[in-house]
Amino acid sequence: MDAETPGQAAWRQVIGGRRVEAVSGAHIEVVCPSDGKVFATIPASRAEDVDLAVRAARKSFDEGPWRAMPAVERGRLLTRLGQLVERDAEELAALESRDTGKPLRQGRADVAATMRYYEFYGGAADKLHGDTIPFLEGYTALTLREPHGVVAGVIPWNYPLQILARVAGAALAMGNVLVVKPAEDASLTTIRIAELALEAGFPEGVFNVVTGTGSEAGAALSGHPGVDYVTFTGSPGTGTAIQQAAALNNRGVTMELGGKSPQIVFADADLDKALPVLVNAIIQNAGQTCSAGSRVLIERPAYDAVAEALAGRFAKLVAGPHDADPERDLGPLVSARQRARVAAMVDEAEASGIAMLARGAVDEHAPQGGFYAAPVLFGAVDPAARIAREEVFGPVLSLFSFEGEDEAVRLANGTDYGLVAGVWTRDGARQHRLAKRVRAGQVFVNSYGAGGGVELPFGGFGRSGHGREKGFEALYDMSATKTVVFDH
Ligand code: TAP
Numbered sequence: 001m002d003a004e005t006p007g008q009a010a011w012r013q014v015i016g017g018r019r020v021e022a023v024s025g026a027h028i029e030v031v032c033p034s035d036g037k038v039f040a041t042i043p044a045s046r047a048e049d050v051d052l053a054v055r056a057a058r059k060s061f062d063e064g065p066w067r068a069m070p071a072v073e074r075g076r077l078l079t080r081l082g083q084l085v086e087r088d089a090e091e092l093a094a095l096e097s098r099d100t101g102k103p104l105r106q107g108r109a110d111v112a113a114t115m116r117y118y119e120f121y122g123g124a125a126d127k128l129h130g131d132t133i134p135f136l137e138g139y140t141a142l143t144l145r146e147p148h149g150v151v152a153g154v155i156p157w158n159y160p161l162q163i164l165a166r167v168a169g170a171a172l173a174m175g176n177v178l179v180v181k182p183a184e185d186a187s188l189t190t191i192r193i194a195e196l197a198l199e200a201g202f203p204e205g206v207f208n209v210v211t212g213t214g215s216e217a218g219a220a221l222s223g224h225p226g227v228d229y230v231t232f233t234g235s236p237g238t239g240t241a242i243q244q245a246a247a248l249n250n251r252g253v254t255m256e257l258g259g260k261s262p263q264i265v266f267a268d269a270d271l272d273k274a275l276p277v278l279v280n281a282i283i284q285n286a287g288q289t290c291s292a293g294s295r296v297l298i299e300r301p302a303y304d305a306v307a308e309a310l311a312g313r314f315a316k317l318v319a320g321p322h323d324a325d326p327e328r329d330l331g332p333l334v335s336a337r338q339r340a341r342v343a344a345m346v347d348e349a350e351a352s353g354i355a356m357l358a359r360g361a362v363d364e365h366a367p368q369g370g371f372y373a374a375p376v377l378f379g380a381v382d383p384a385a386r387i388a389r390e391e392v393f394g395p396v397l398s399l400f401s402f403e404g405e406d407e408a409v410r411l412a413n414g415t416d417y418g419l420v421a422g423v424w425t426r427d428g429a430r431q432h433r434l435a436k437r438v439r440a441g442q443v444f445v446n447s448y449g450a451g452g453g454v455e456l457p458f459g460g461f462g463r464s465g466h467g468r469e470k471g472f473e474a475l476y477d478m479s480a481t482k483t484v485v486f487d488h
Helices: 047-063 071-087 089-100 104-124 160-173 188-200 214-222 236-247 271-287 300-315 336-351 404-412 428-437
Strands: 013-015 018-020 027-032 037-043 139-147 150-154 177-181 207-209 229-233 252-256 262-265 295-299 355-359 376-379 396-402 420-424 442-445 479-487
Touching: 013 047, 013 188, 027 089, 037 188, 047 150, 047 177, 047 207, 047 214, 071 089, 071 104, 071 160, 071 188, 089 104, 089 160, 089 188, 104 160, 150 160, 150 214, 160 177, 160 188, 160 229, 177 214, 188 207, 214 229, 214 236, 229 236, 236 252, 262 271, 262 404, 271 300, 271 396, 271 420, 295 300, 295 404, 300 355, 300 376, 300 396, 336 396, 396 404, 404 428, 420 428, 428 442
Parallel strands: 150 177, 150 229, 177 207, 229 252, 262 295, 262 420, 295 396, 376 396, 420 442
Antiparallel strands: 013 018, 013 207, 027 037, 139 479, 355 376
């Protein structure tokens, strides 16, 4: 980054190992969600810049040293990148916190997970082997894992460091090269990681970042014929647009498209353990988490007690600036646009007669221009209501009641999504039954790991998307099987 005007910084994107402006020279202003003030700029790239980045990536894949590099060496580079993230941990946490509005403690947790992703995929790079397959007499058949080639990653604004790390870690481990388009609302740490990748020794053109809007840079990237595979995390609507663009080139995709994740609380649950987890699963990152536990389903005999206890906790929650001292329970939302979306859904639910059991507060000292949203708890929500079916992506929790396992499963599976679920019960047999019957990519029993678990395969059913990220499983998505047959 280069200092331009006092208090502001002009960041450049990274293409072909060089830090460059957009061809047009245009910029996008970067706003801090805590006060609504501009503190930096990023290049406003368009199709021409995307084309340069894809060409640089292609050249690097076809002609550079990357292709021939032994997997163990690729792994060492990823491990080294993780070490550089560790070296710059405080700087990265502060930058992520300022750019997204998340409290510094969350920024630090994101950096810790980011280090772990690069470490995990650094170690995994040489661990996925092919097979030898018994075949006809006189032949030897074997499989090789091949990279796709140029992987395009379109990254959202809620966890830029972590989502970039899970995409980049798996893609680079398998020998792909990358072109990443971060969200215009939160691009800075993605640029910084690409700079660190150069410092770590990744060959030029392996790790490219193009900044700009989704409708220009994002659309140009996902439909670029030079891209071999597209991975996207974000809203279902944008995911559909990206899949259509990739389909025109017959390219494969991984889609992580959010959720409406249920936490099922049976009357025999350990409530002392469950209650803080239920609250945290919806206020973490101000509810802007794909795996946020946004629906709590409570067995009828326990409903009143759980609702009352949650209302007591929600009434005490306070949203404040990312750098508040002491830290607040949650930060602002990422943008004025996101705050308006959340407010519209809360207003609609209230207007339809859904009972608001509690509302938290916004720090009275929070700067005027920030994008704050007080946490909200709705009770006895109709499962057909919009707030019960659609992702709010804000600190808004809905409570439902159920009678018996069948109704619990019906409610849990009653949205178009299927990303994560929590099951709270002391009954061991029921834990197993529910884990099987709930349609979700991850099920947590007596815990809820919203977003956590670098090692744990992650992805959804239905509207939550397809393909799997994280853990060893992501390596399969980021590579393709080649079968080779020898006649001897
Ligand atoms: P999206 O539109 O899905 O944005 C995610 C990423 O896609 C950003 O980098 C965005 O760029 C880019 N993008 C937008 N339109 C594109 C297009 N036509 N082609 C290619 N890329 C494109 O999300 P949003 O509008 O920021 O948020 C809306 C809602 O999406 C939220 O309320 C939330 O429900 C959901 N969401 C879910 C997730 C996860 S983790 N599942 C993450 C973010 C948002 P720009 O932002 O630069 O335009």
